[in-house]
Amino acid sequence: MNYVRTFMLMAGLTALFGTVGYLLGGSGGMLIALAVAAATNLYSYWNSDRLALAAYDAQEVDERSAPELYGMVRDLAARAGMPMPRVYLIQEDQPNAFATGRNPQNAAVAATTGILRSLSYEELAGVMAHELAHIKNHDTLTMTVTATMAGAISTLTTFGMMFGSRENRPGLLVQILISVLAPLAAMVIQMAISRSREYEADRLGGEIAGNPAWLADALAKIAGAVEHIPNETAEAKPATAHMFIINPLSGLGMDNLFSTHPDTGNRIAALMEQARAMGVGRQAGGFAAPPQPGGPWGGRQRGPWG
Structure with missing residues (x-):
């Protein structure tokens, strides 16, 4: 059902893109809008991971530079039956993590140094399992495409009103409504897609780690x-806020008015219900392994799991 809903929401986003183009420039404007949508999606398909990682100055690590983190991701990927993604670290105090990439064969997971200092080994395993679930479900591509299209709609409305032909340009009131409502509608659709995929990644991540309670605590x-x-x-x-496991924004500005993430309390409740259904508690069963010497990120400050 989540996949059907996601497909319908993405279809709605595409239809919105074409409708905005039509309102601003008639049939020619609609064709131009759809061409822009295709171009932006093609670009995001090939470059989404590189752009996201570069935005946060993420540094790739391996088994020598970050043995615990790399080994954890490798073992979780094996449990999930998926290829090993590239692993990155972000020098950032805020605890958070995200996944990116166009498919499981070209994917990456990134964790902040803050999350390594904040979480136990089991909790971090839950977070990494959640990110692998996004990759396995192809959510990284879906959410990249929706974010790109949502941004393109905002750009389209601006350029359409500024440079559209006078013959095809709608009245001033219609222009104002389009400029306000079209980006808002795109934001709501993006939010709905992201929220539905977060719940599914929580569920599958709990299964991969072996204990949903660890992710709930994280x-x-x-x-x-x-x-x-x-x-x-x-x-x-x-x-980029939608990429992270928890919305990283402070909420002080308008950008956080509509969160792309579900309520954390609801996510925790769903995970604890899943744990009860699996018959596991916070310490029972699952993935945890003893930490290895060297630290999780190359000898820098260690977290409580190392």
């Missing part, structure tokens, strides 16, 4: 820390 810790530790890069680039 979400509570991350959400609490995000309120007090700002992520300046995310604040400057709010369009």
Whole structure:
């Protein structure tokens, strides 16, 4: 059902794109809008991972530079039956993580140094399992495409009103309504897609890690820390906020008016219900492994799991 809903929402986003083009420039404007949508999606398909990682100055690590983190992701990927993604670290105090890439064969997971300092080994395993679930479900591509299209709609409305032909340009009131309502509608659709995929990634991530309670505890810790530790890069680039496991924005600006993430309390409740259905508690069963010497990120400050 989540996949059907996602497909319908993406179809709605595409239809919105074409409708805005038609209202601003008639049939020619609609064709131009659809061509722009195809071009932006093609670009995001091939470059989404590189752009996202570069935006946060993420550094790739391997088994020598970050043995615990790399080994954790490798073992979780094996449990999930998927290829090993590239692993990155972000020098950022706010605890958070995200996944990116166009498919499981060309994917990456990134964790902040703050999350390594904040979470236990089991909790971090839950977070990494959640990110692998996004990759396995192809959510990284879906959410990249929706974010790109949502941004393109805003750009389209601006350029359409500024440079559209006078013959095809709608009246002033219609222009104002389009400029306000079209980006808002795109934001709502993007939010709905992201929220539906977060719940599914939580569920599958709980299965991959072996204990959904670990992810539930991690979400509570991350959400609490995000309120007090700002992520300046995310604040400057709010369009990337949907990638993270918890919304990294402070909520002080308008960019956080419509969150792309479900309520954290609802996510935790769903995970704890899943844990009860699986018959596991916070310490029972699952993935945890003893930490190895060397630290999770190349000898820098160690977290409580190392």
